[in-house]
Amino acid sequence: IAGITQAPTSQILAAGRRMTLRCTQDMRHNAMYWYRQDLGLGLRLIHYSNTAGTTGKGEVPDGYSVSRANTDDFPLTLASAVPSQTSVYFCASSDSLAGGHEQFFGPGTRLTVL
């Protein structure tokens, strides 16, 4: 089934622990994005990747890192989690090189850092 998958669906994490959120798409989209969504705020871009092998910083990149080793996968790593990183994380992709700016979203990961 075409689309984006994220794992885990939810996670409770102790502060200071390392965590990787996984994101995989099978639509062969060139661009991928990581957002966080907090109550009362719009989606905020953490990191993005326009093509495999390249990444860029978004609005709120501190405390997060990403890699894009291939077209399909775009993992997000929290090196040492802090409570302010409690949020819902969405991965998205778009076929921007073909002029498609619509972003398709994964189901999200709900992360709680205690």
Place this chain on the structure above:
Amino acid sequence: GQNIDQPTEMTATEGAIVQINCTYQTSGFNGLFWYQQHAGEAPTFLSYNVLDGLEEKGRFSSFLSRSKGYSYLLLKELQMKDSASYLCAVMDSNYQLIWGAGTKLIIKP
């Protein structure tokens, strides 16, 4: 700075029409998007406007005025399933989306 404004919450009646407004100030403009997000779910694409005017798609229409930095989403013949948050987003000069906080639409029978 970049800013997207939309009402926090709106209430409407089943079968009626509702208009959700969005105003924006961004560094550059490469289109405006509307997404729908049901509680606990991912946003899903509704519409994209890059030129001034009205785009109609079934019960949903979206309007854009670039000179006024203004858009609205019009929902007709409201159904209970339209209860959701509606997110306005503008693509800036770097082709990144700047998102509003969303408008929670409550539909009453």
